[in-house]
Amino acid sequence: MSLGDLISIHPTELKFPFELRKQSSCSMQLTNKTEKYVAFKVKTTNPKKYCVRPNSGVVLPGSSCNVTVTMQAQKEAPPEQCRDKFLIQSVVAPDGATNKDITPEMFNKEAGRVMGEFKLRVFYIPANPPSPVPEGSEEGTPPRASLHENGNQNFEDVSRSLEETNEKSSEAWSAISKLTDEKSSALQQNQRLRQELELMRKDISKSRAGGFSLSFVVLVGLLGVLIGYLVNRA
Numbered sequence: 005m006s007l008g009d010l011i012s013i014h015p016t017e018l019k020f021p022f023e024l025r026k027q028s029s030c031s032m033q034l035t036n037k038t039e040k041y042v043a044f045k046v047k048t049t050n051p052k053k054y055c056v057r058p059n060s061g062v063v064l065p066g067s068s069c070n071v072t073v074t075m076q077a078q079k080e081a082p083p084e085q086c087r088d089k090f091l092i093q094s095v096v097a098p099d100g101a102t103n104k105d106i107t108p109e110m111f112n113k114e115a116g117r118v119m120g121e122f123k124l125r126v127f128y129i130p131a132n133p134p135s136p137v138p139e140g141s142e143e144g145t146p147p148r149a150s151l152h153e154n155g156n157q158n159f160e161d162v163s164r165s166l167e168e169t170n171e172k173s174s175e176a177w178s179a180i181s182k183l184t185d186e187k188s189s190a191l192q193q194n195q196r197l198r199q200e201l202e203l204m205r206k207d208i209s210k211s212r213a214g215g216f217s218l219s220f221v222v223l224v225g226l227l228g229v230l231i232g233y234l235v236n237r238a
Contacts, residue, residue, distance in 0.1 A: 010042045010094045010120045011035055011063060018090060018124050020075050022082060023131035029074045032124075034092070036063040043097040043106050046071060050088045061103050088126040095119045 020028040045060040055074045063069045
């Protein structure tokens with residue numbers, strides 16, 4: 005792709021391997037197609053997102069210059085279609101010009117000045133694209149067999165885990181049931197002891213009440229014998 009027949013650029017698209025929170029870079033090569041010194045300048049629609057090194061320079065006649073574009077680490081996934089673009093401007097420079105001689109005025113469009121411009125689109129590609137799955141192994145065994153074996157192994161592991169979980173649940177329920185029975189038995193025994201204690205208290209009260217009545221009867225009897233003795237003597 006020519007830029008006003010001054011320089012050519014390769015590639016003509018910028019493809020960045022995209023990965024969240026990581027920088028990504030791609031390069032392009034500018035080749036001077038003329039026998040003159042050519043100055044170039046790289047611009048972008050999103051300068052805060054990209055860093056271009058070098059973003060301007062001088063390409064000697066018949067030589068090339070590599071330009072590296074670095075995309076800053078992104079915190080969010082990009083849209084499906086990136087709208088960022090780059091513009092490369094080129095213009096004939098004085099013989100013997102260096103990078104220090106480049107000025108913004110050199111890229112102003114004036115009558116009679118030969119200037120080339122080319123726009124590059126930006127594309128994002130996966131940083132680690134998935135490798136294609138082979139249809140068969142070297143020995144002719146289809147990989148689906150290994151997938152089937154892995155599926156069976158995973159199923160067995162899940163079943164074993166479920167069985168262990170069920171056993172642990174059964175043990176836990178048995179322990180809870182045993183504790184519940186022991187608690188109920190303890191409550192019943194406590195109630196029985198309370199009832200026996202209450203009966204003992206009633207028996208003691210009755211015994212005390214009966215002792216006082218017997219003493220009174222004996223006293224009355226003794227008084228009656230004494231009175232009868234005295235009456236007989238009189």
